[in-house]
Amino acid sequence: MADETTKKLLRAIIKRARESVDAAFCAAHSAEVQARLLGCALYRDCATLVLYSSVGNEVATEAIFDHAIGSGRAVLYPRVHESGERLTLHRVRARWELVPGAYTIPEPARDAPECRASDLPACMVLVPGVAFSPDCARLGRGGGHYDRLIARLG
Numbered sequence: 001m002a003d004e005t006t007k008k009l010l011r012a013i014i015k016r017a018r019e020s021v022d023a024a025f026c027a028a029h030s031a032e033v034q035a036r037l038l039g040c041a042l043y044r045d046c047a048t049l050v051l052y053s054s055v056g057n058e059v060a061t062e063a064i065f066d067h068a069i070g071s072g073r074a075v076l077y078p079r080v081h082e083s084g085e086r087l088t089l090h091r092v093r094a095r096w097e098l099v100p101g102a103y104t105i106p107e108p109a110r111d112a113p114e115c116r117a118s119d120l121p122a123c124m125v126l127v128p129g130v131a132f133s134p135d136c137a138r139l140g141r142g143g144g145h146y147d148r149l150i151a152r153l154g
Contacts, residue, residue: 011142014131018057030060037126038067048074048123050089052146053098053106058128065095076115076123078149079107087149089115117152125150 002010018026037043049068051061068075078087080102090108092098101107127146131139140146 007139008142010139011130014139015056018130021057023057026057027060030054031063033059034061034063037064042124046073046122046124048076048121050076050078050123050125052126052128053077054128055103055105061126062095064126065092069093076120077106077108078145079110079112080145085148087145089117089120089149091115117149120153123153125153 043049049064051065051068054060065075075092076089077092077098079090081088090112092108092112097108097112098106099109127138127140127150129138129140
C-alpha cells in the first residue's frame with residue numbers, strides 16, 4: 001500500500017473529482033449499485049447488515065436499509081466512539097434514529113445501545129471507500145476506523 005502522504009494526495013484528488021460529478025449521474029449509479037447488492041446471494045443469505053451513512057457523492061445506502069428493515073434483517077450503523085479512535089455498532093430500526101455525529105456524518109445517537117462486535121453473528125459489512133484498486137484494496141476516508149472495526153469483527 002502507498003505511504004500516508006501518497007494516500008492523502010490520492011484522497012484529495014479523487015474526492016475532488018467525485019464531488020465534481022453531476023448529482024443525477026451519481027444517484028443513478030448509486031441506485032444501480034444498491035439494486036445489484038440487493039440481488040446478490042451474499043445479501044440474500046445475511047441476517048445482519050452493517051451499513052454506513054453516505055456523504056457527498058458516495059454510493060447511497062438508503063434503498064439497502066429500507067429493504068433490509070422490510071425483510072426483517074438486523075441493521076447496524078457505526079458511531080465514532082467518544083475517543084475518536086474506534087467505531088461502535090448500534091442497531092437502527094428507522095432512519096430518523098440517525099443524528100449528525102462525528103464529521104457531521106449521520107450515526108446512531110450517543111445513548112443508542114451498543115452491539116458488541118464480538119457478539120455478532122456472521123454479517124455483511126458495507127464500508128465507504130474513496131477508491132478501490134482492481135485487487136480490492138480500499139482507500140478509505142482516512143481515519144482507519146473501518147479497518148479497525150473489520151479487524152474486531154474477524
